[in-house]
Amino acid sequence: MEGCRLQAHEIACLRGERLLFRGLTLGLKPGEALQVTGANGTGKSSLIRILAGLMRPTSGQVIRRCDIALLDERPALDPDRPLGEALAFWQRMDGGEMPLERLGLDGLLDVPVRYLSTGQTKRAALARMIGQGAPVWLLDEPLNGLDADAVTLAEKLVAEHCASGGIAVVASHQAFALRGMRYLAVEDYVS
Numbered sequence: 001m002e003g004c005r006l007q008a009h010e011i012a013c014l015r016g017e018r019l020l021f022r023g024l025t026l027g028l029k030p031g032e033a034l035q036v037t038g039a040n041g042t043g044k045s046s047l048i049r050i051l052a053g054l055m056r057p058t059s060g061q062v063i064r065r066c067d068i069a070l071l072d073e074r075p076a077l078d079p080d081r082p083l084g085e086a087l088a089f090w091q092r093m094d095g096g097e098m099p100l101e102r103l104g105l106d107g108l109l110d111v112p113v114r115y116l117s118t119g120q121t122k123r124a125a126l127a128r129m130i131g132q133g134a135p136v137w138l139l140d141e142p143l144n145g146l147d148a149d150a151v152t153l154a155e156k157l158v159a160e161h162c163a164s165g166g167i168a169v170v171a172s173h174q175a176f177a178l179r180g181m182r183y184l185a186v187e188d189y190v191s
């Protein structure tokens with residue numbers, strides 16, 4: 001993860017008729033974490049999608065010098081398959097280990113994905129993201145639907161990722177406890 005970098009230089013995002021932000025610059029090195037804050041609709045998810053390479057910035061440049069894993073509201077798990085099979089599909093593709101027991105998923109492997117609760121689905125999405133083994137984690141509202149214990153676990157998993165040289169960007173209007181976290185308020189980049 002040593003040469004890994006995630007940088008955005010003077011990026012702007014126009015969606016429809018609305019300029020969400022402009023002149024936004026950020027840079028993250030191994031071990032660093034950033035929380036993107038802002039009220040609903042200010043552009044947190046849009047920024048995450050731009051950093052992930054799923055959307056082009058209207059202007060400016062993004063530099064990604066390593067693999068990226070994205071966690072958002074779409075877990076990309078086949079709703080008709082049992083959770084174990086849906087995760088095994090990604091494990092074959094990605095090759096990494098998923099901490100199923102730690103995430104409390106080991107007892108749910110026979111349950112079809114569509115029957116999982118909101119929090120269980122989020123924990124499954126976390127497992128999938130971890131299994132990707134990517135140095136950069138982009139997490140869009142990772143705490144939505146999690147109970148207090150699962151919130152603490154998610155914070156711990158991100159802390160461990162950064163402690164081992166990973167990079168994390170967390171977009172959330174909720175508090176995310178992480179020592180050394182930096183903050184970027186999208187509203188500061190509204191024209």
Ligand SMILES: Nc1ncnc2c1ncn2[C@@H]1O[C@H](COP(=O)(O)OP(=O)(O)OP(=O)(O)O)[C@@H](O)[C@H]1O
Pocket residue numbers: 015016020038039040041042043044045046047173
């Ligand atoms: N495809 C689109 N075309 C036009 N406008 C869009 C599109 N997708 C999102 N928007 C608008 O862009 C704005 C920012 O959306 P975004 O999802 O990035 O905000 P957010 O800060 O993540 O919000 P929330 O906290 O509610 O998740 C919103 O006003 C939204 O309606």
